[in-house]
Amino acid sequence: MAEALPPRGRTVVAVGFGQLLAWGSSYYLLAILARPMASALGLNPVVVYAEFSAALLLAAALGPAVGGLIDRHGGRRVLLASNVVFAAGLGTLAAAQGAVSLALGWLLIGAAMPMGLYDAAFSTLVGLYRAEARRSIVGVTLIAGFASSVSWPLTAALNAHFGWRTACFAWALLHLAVGASIHRFLLPAGRPAAPLHAAPPADAPAPPGNATLWLLAGVFTCNGFVFAAMAAHLPRVLQAAGCTPVAAVAAASLLGVSQVAARLADGALLSRLHPLVSARLSMAMHPLGAALLGSLGAPLATLFTALHGAGVGLMTIVKGTLPLALFGAAGFGRRSGLLEAPSRVAQALAPIAFGAALDHLGARALWISGGIAAAGWIGVLLLRADATRSAGAA
Numbered sequence: 238m239a240e241a242l243p244p245r246g247r248t249v250v251a252v253g254f255g256q257l258l259a260w261g262s263s264y265y266l267l268a269i270l271a272r273p274m275a276s277a278l279g280l281n282p283v284v285v286y287a288e289f290s291a292a293l294l295l296a297a298a299l300g301p302a303v304g305g306l307i308d309r310h311g312g313r314r315v316l317l318a319s320n321v322v323f324a325a326g327l328g329t330l331a332a333a334q335g336a337v338s339l340a341l342g343w344l345l346i347g348a349a350m351p352m353g354l355y356d357a358a359f360s361t362l363v364g365l366y367r368a369e370a371r372r373s374i375v376g377v378t379l380i381a382g383f384a385s386s387v388s389w390p391l392t393a394a395l396n397a398h399f400g401w402r403t404a405c406f407a408w409a410l411l412h413l414a415v416g417a418s419i420h421r422f423l424l425p426a427g428r429p430a431a432p433l434h435a436a437p438p439a440d441a442p443a444p445p446g447n448a449t450l451w452l453l454a455g456v457f458t459c460n461g462f463v464f465a466a467m468a469a470h471l472p473r474v475l476q477a478a479g480c481t482p483v484a485a486v487a488a489a490s491l492l493g494v495s496q497v498a499a500r501l502a503d504g505a506l507l508s509r510l511h512p513l514v515s516a517r518l519s520m521a522m523h524p525l526g527a528a529l530l531g532s533l534g535a536p537l538a539t540l541f542t543a544l545h546g547a548g549v550g551l552m553t554i555v556k557g558t559l560p561l562a563l564f565g566a567a568g569f570g571r572r573s574g575l576l577e578a579p580s581r582v583a584q585a586l587a588p589i590a591f592g593a594a595l596d597h598l599g600a601r602a603l604w605i606s607g608g609i610a611a612a613g614w615i616g617v618l619l620l621r622a623d624a625t626r627s628a629g630a631a
Contacts, residue, residue, distance in 0.1 A: 244425065248365065249373050251423035252358050253380025255316060258416045259353040260381060261388030262327060262408035263346050264468050267588065269392040271469070273401040280336055286469065286592060288340045290585035292347025293465070297581035300351040304360055304570030312361025312570075313424040319353025320416040322346075327409035331402045342405075355381075356577050359557035360570035365425065367566045371512075374557040375504045379497055382550055385468075386493030393486070449563065452616055454576050456520065459613030460552050461580030463523050463606050466591035467492075467545060473592075475542070477600040479535030488538040495546030496553070503554055512558040513620060515551045520614035522548030527607030531600055548610075 267289050275282040307315055326345030333339040351357060358377055362370045395404035467474065471492065475485035507515050526544030529537045560572060594602040 245366070245373065246376075247423055248362075248425060249376035250380065251419045252316075252361065252373075253377040255320075255353070255416055255419050256355065256358050256377060256381035257384045257387065258408075258411055259319065259323065259349075260384035261391070262323060262412065263350060263354070264465070265385050265388045266392060266405075266408070267469050268472060269389060269396060270401045270404060273396055274330075274333075274339065277401065278333065278335060278339065280339075283589060283592070284336055285339070286588040288336070288343040289469075290589055291340065292343040292350070293581045293585035295344055295347035296350035297578040297585070299348060300356060300574035300577050300581065301571050302574070303351040303357060304572070304574030307357060307360040307364060307570040308568060311364050311426055312357055313420060313426055315352050315357055316361060316424065317417060317420040319349045319357065320412040320420060322349035323353060323416070324409040324412040327405045327412070331405040331409065350581075351574065351577075355553060355556065356570075356573045360573055361424070362557075363561060363566050363569040368561065370561065370566075371508065371558045372504075375500060375508065375554055378550065378553045379500050379504070382496035382500055382553075383493040385496075386490050389486070389490055449620065450572075450576070452620055453560065453563070454579050456516070456613045456616040456620070457556060457576055457580040458583045459609050459616065460520065461577075462583040462587045462591075463610045463613075464549055464552075465584035465587035466606055467523075467549075469588040470592055470595055471542070471545075473595055474530075474600070474603065475535070475538045477595060477602070478530050478538060478541075479600075480538050484535075484538070488542050491539060491542050492546040492549070495543040496550030498543075499547035499550035500554060503551055512555055512562050513617070516555045516559055516617045516620070517614070519548045519551035519555055520610060520617050522551070523610040524607040524614065527603040527610070531603040531607070534600070 267286070271285045271289075272282050274280070275285050303315060322345055326342050326347075326349060329338060329342035329345055331342075333342055355378075359370070359374055362373045362377065366373055392404050392408075395407055471489045472482070472485045475488050476482060480488060503515055507518075522544045526541040526548075529544075530541035556573075556577075560576060561569065564572060591602060591606065594605055598605075
């Protein structure tokens, strides 16, 4: 099928399926396998969440350097290397005999994250298409948006029939057989982007200052905490709100569908508007859903999942398109790594912190995630002046 597509379409399909594989075998693995891993190895589940948090901290530390590497050399080799490192991490998880070897597996996955997740994919697309990358970014997120809807049922089925070790090993094989082939044979070599501190054209307007950069990083950090908390605990959140385990998994599996629906809406309705519009809508979705589910309980589980998923789906696009609109293509990879670093720190804390809140507060923990997301929404509103000035430049 990919051969019948034009080169740009083929690239989008290749990167999109690579992202589906990468997300399904990293972030979305934890929600299904954390407790089986802990039980089999005689560990407290908190230990598994803590090791995953350490992986995210490693990803945060490596992100700017990986982004700079993509700026200089393009993304194909970095994405291809991510498949090897992901496979090594998943294979190590499959063979783990205790907390130390399990931690090594998660740390390898953490090293692969900045090489193989959205920040690397978006930097690759910006290197290829520069300011015209928005359409490609949306296309990639449409495909990758099914990651949770595909990976959660698949991982749960593998775990139920063959055990968690086989599930990890199967994902490792997919990286080597499918992911590596996609990135090796279907991606163009690309071209290096302008360095971060390259001089702009003489007639170019001045880009926003550091205050805008840090405010945007704060918005992404609020979003990152909420995303990681739900990625690790969404089925438990729905059970705490009154759903049966089967109903909770069924409702949670709609997350990917709602992400894709929101991205389709962005491509059809919002693509001609400044990305700030999508950012405002995105950050409003989770607080609204949390208020409804926290107040009315299980009957609104599907609506909560749809609202949260729509917010995640839009923010995924915003993380690529808003920095591009504000700051331009020069140094996009390194800047993406810098913007994502504090978000990954928040994501490292979220599974443990929100899990503890869920243990003690039950469904009332939603007021915590809702409040953090609302703070991010306020941050988006504060971006208004700088983003409006940048819209003319874009």
